[in-house]
Amino acid sequence: xxxxxxxxxxxxxxxxxxxxxxxxxxxxxxxxxxxxxxxxxxxxxxxxxxxxxxxxxxxxxxxxxxxxxxxxxxxxxxxxxxxxxxxxxxxxxxxxxxxxxxxxxxxxxxxxxxxxxxxxxxxxxxxxxxxxxxxxxxxxxxxxxxxxxxxxxxxxxxxxxxxxxxxxxxxxxxxxxxxxxxxxxxxxxxxxxxxxxxx
Numbered sequence: 001x002x003x004x005x006x007x008x009x010x011x012x013x014x015x016x017x018x019x020x021x022x023x024x025x026x027x028x029x030x031x032x033x034x035x036x037x038x039x040x041x042x043x044x045x046x047x048x049x050x051x052x053x054x055x056x057x058x059x060x061x062x063x064x065x066x067x068x069x070x071x072x073x074x075x076x077x078x079x080x081x082x083x084x085x086x087x088x089x090x091x092x093x094x095x096x097x098x099x100x101x102x103x104x105x106x107x108x109x110x111x112x113x114x115x116x117x118x119x120x121x122x123x124x125x126x127x128x129x130x131x132x133x134x135x136x137x138x139x140x141x142x143x144x145x146x147x148x149x150x151x152x153x154x155x156x157x158x159x160x161x162x163x164x165x166x167x168x169x170x171x172x173x174x175x176x177x178x179x180x181x182x183x184x185x186x187x188x189x190x191x192x193x194x195x196x197x198x199x
Contacts, residue, residue, distance in 0.1 A: 009152045010169075011049060011059075012162050012188040013076065015068040016041035021184070024105045027068075027158075028098035028132065034071050041185035042072040046079025048187050048198055049154060056080055060153040061087035062145075064094045064161070073156040092145035096138045096160035099131025124178040135178060139164045162188055170195045 016038025020027050034042065053059060061082075063073040074084040101109055101116075110117050113130075120127040128134045142164050149155075159182035167177040169190055182188075186199035 008146075008149070009189065009191040010146070010165070011053060011152075011154045012165060012190055013045050013049075013072065013154065013156045014159050014162055014182050014184050014186070014188075015064075015066075015072040015156060016045075016075075017184050018068055026098045026102050026104055026106075026109075028095050028102040029066070030102050031067050034068050038068070038072070038184070039075055042075035043079050044185050044199075045072070045187060046076035049076060050080055052187060052189060052198055053154075056082060056154075058151060060149050060151045061156075062093065062149060062153055063087055063089050063156040064158060065089040065091050066094055066158070069093075069156045069158065073154075076154075076156070090145050090148075092141045093155060093157045093161055095158035096135065096164075097129075097132040099129045099133075101129045101132065125174040135160070135164055135167075135174070139168050143168050165190060166195055169193065 016034045018027065018032045018038055019035050020032045022035070061073065061077065063069045070089065073087055077087065078084050104112070116129065120129070125135045138160060142161050146165070162182045163177045163180050166172040166180070166188070167174060170193055172180070183197065183199065186197050189196050189198060
């Protein structure tokens, strides 16, 4: 897939921490709620956004429909003195699907599906877990979702989606993007083919 540069600015936010994040369990499409630290991170992101974007006038606010992203969006909007529920959700911003691997940790998977994990280690960008999707497929759906946002936007989403967007819109190589540790409590500012991280 070729990369493309957008002229719009996106403020990409990974949802706050969950208990599954703490133990390293693959969440994917599983609807796991924020924990206490995750709610603190969401509030902090709101304060960072106010410094980066100034007045939120003219910004679109779009979230993954998964509850950990929706709650993050509600909290950060409250910290911006905006009505908590006035944003849209788009299922195309949901996390990459790990299919049958969801709910397991990497050590568990290495015991239960050694061949699958080895295949993923060789080509993490193009590998598709059983019943899941690859990063290459993910790039297609999140690119389409961004194309439907007419304005600059705050997008609350997931680590895999942010990796895909940094590849598509900032030219991050597949190998680097696949291994990128996407931080919680930070804002990834994507602007004209470049990005920076603020927290």
